[in-house]
Amino acid sequence: MFENISPLTADPILGLMAEFRNDKREKKIDLGVGVYRDDHGNTPIMRAVKEAEKQKLTIESTKSYIGPNGSERYNELIQNMTLGSNHVVIKDRRIATIQTPGGCGALKIGAELIKKVKGNSTVWVSSPTWANHIPLLGGAGLKINDYHYYCPVTKRINKSKMFETLEKASDGDIILVHGCCHNPSGVDLDEEDWKNLTELLARKNLLPFIDLAYQGLGDGLEEDVTGIRKLLSIIPEALVACSYSKNFGLYRERTGGLHVILSSADITNAVSGQLGSIARGIYSMPPAHGAFLVEQILDDGCLKSIWTGELNEMRGRISNLRMKLATELSEATNLDFNFIMNQKGMFSFLGISKEQIDILKNKHAIYMVDSSRINVAGLNSNNLDFFVQGVKAVV
Ligand SMILES: Cc1ncc(COP(=O)(O)O)c(C=O)c1O
Incomplete structure (x- = not known):
């Protein structure tokens, strides 16, 4: 064979x-x-991680299955970390979150969800982008196009070309955006770019898929998500793939999460169920250790x-x-x-x-x-x- x-x-x-x-x-x-x-x-x-690991040894009382969507408390805490607890999306309960094996797991589950809902979707990625975006999204059967981003001459974003190519996206296409600390270029969208992007997404009915792998490593935990939070208060549907590999130093523990922002709270449970079912068909349930530590840290003022x-x-x-x-x-x-x-x-x-x-x-x-x-x-x-x-x- x-x-x-x-x-x-x-x-x-x-x-x-x-x-x-x-x-x-x-x-x-x-x-x-x-x-x-x-x-x-x-x-x-990280010291906070070491401390949380010590606590885990005494607190953890079972190794029973965690469930395909992971820990509810972890999902709640990472929603707050990404959006801020007062965000309209959280208040309206228009968000379904799944704990995933790293940011890659989140990108894969997101791609599979898109494929499930609309099989022949096209996703636009920045040129250049992180190399693994292609197998993660393309492997789920999504068609990949790219949009202009980094200009090697100016060492900045070629904004006019970027928006020009994005104008070519069709109704319902998906736009993959690096939340902050663009990999590989280090060149990020500024406040004005986020505003223009939001306007374009709304006008052309495009779905943002935000890859947030470096929150806190750009300008700060809150500063790095300002543009994203504003965008999500306007655009009704979106996906956000979060990785805690870098900002918690949990690379090998495979710790991440996917948020799906929805236009109505009525479908939150249905989408959560679909996310769990997709995970079940790939790896069944996420690893628990890293997420337990992140939960412990985000839930404890001192840590x-x-x-x-x-x-x-x-x-x-x-x-x-x-x-x-x-x-x-x-x-x-x-x-x-x-x-x-x-x-x-x-x-x-x-x-x-x-x-x-x-x-x-x-x-x-x-x-x-x-x-x-x-x-x-x-x-x-x-x-x-x-x-x-x-x-x-x-x-
Ligand atoms: C842009 C980007 N997205 C996602 C990831 C995935 O991270 P993880 O190791 O958590 O799967 C990385 C990791 O390098 C990355 O650079």
């Missing part, structure tokens, strides 16, 4: 990770993998303030690194890298060629993916200068 299966070409990021591991040079930098790192190059467990403090530290570190990197690269190379300062989250395109990327890897042991996307958080006080000198040598 399986004898004719052909091997796949290696995933570029996983391939790069393996090459990096096997690199025997003493000083080397990996800016490929998308995980947060502290100044020592570690991806630590929550420890966690927000740590999240603020992470965000501050990234933003300081962005300032330093932009200044030092610009000074060392006499080129303008100041765009790095204005971008958000962990990623930016350095804007160098594949040839230069190869030299950086082979000659300087500096690893990044072929698009020149770098994980800024992979830099630290021990390797920043080494990185700047490497880039100086190749540009």
Whole structure:
């Protein structure tokens, strides 16, 4: 049965990770993998998470099944985290939420729900977008189109082209939007863009599918969702896929959630049932551990303030690194890298060629993916200068 299966070409990021591991040079930098790192190059467990884990050992009383929709309290708490507890959608009970295995699980369940409701739907993704959007959404049978987003010349969003392409979307199409900290470009929508996007979605009857994987790592927990909250107070139907991998550091615990915003509270239960049934047909029930910790943290004032403090530290570190990197690269190379300062989250395109990327890897042991996307958080006080000198040598 399986004898004719052909091997796949290696995933570029996983391939790069393996090459990096096997690199025997003493000083080397990996800016490929998308995980947060502290100044020592570690991806630590957050203190609030450690504390919640200790509490879990005493509180948890059963390992019985959790149910396909996950923990009700967790779902309620993440609704509040995304929308704010006073949001009209929550007050009107026009929201169905399911606990999912990470943001990927949320994107997959959302795609399957769309397919169930309208089989031949088209989803528009930004160009470029996070590579895994394509298999997650396309794999569910949705047709994928892309809309203009990042301009490599200005290092900003090409707004006129973005809205021009979105005008081509047809009634009922789905528009996938990165909530904040756009992966891979680091270039986010501003207040005016969210307003214009909301107007376009309403006028053309398009469905927003918001991927919120970095809440709190851009400008702040509340600031990062201001545009989304306003949009959701106007657009009657939407999906929001949330990941808690980065902002709680729970990568391997697979912790996320999907909100489906509805035009009427009358269908909330029906949609919840459909979400559960989709989950049942894929993995049955979500893993409990990570969600238990998030629930514990968001529900406890003391743990929550420890966690927000740590999240603020992470965000501050990234933003300081962005300032330093932009200044030092610009000074060392006499080129303008100041765009790095204005971008958000962990990623930016350095804007160098594949040839230069190869030299950086082979000659300087500096690893990044072929698009020149770098994980800024992979830099630290021990390797920043080494990185700047490497880039100086190749540009
Ligand atoms: C834009 C984007 N969406 C979703 C995810 C999914 O995250 P998770 O690991 O929680 O599935 C990621 C993770 O890198 C991401 O960058």
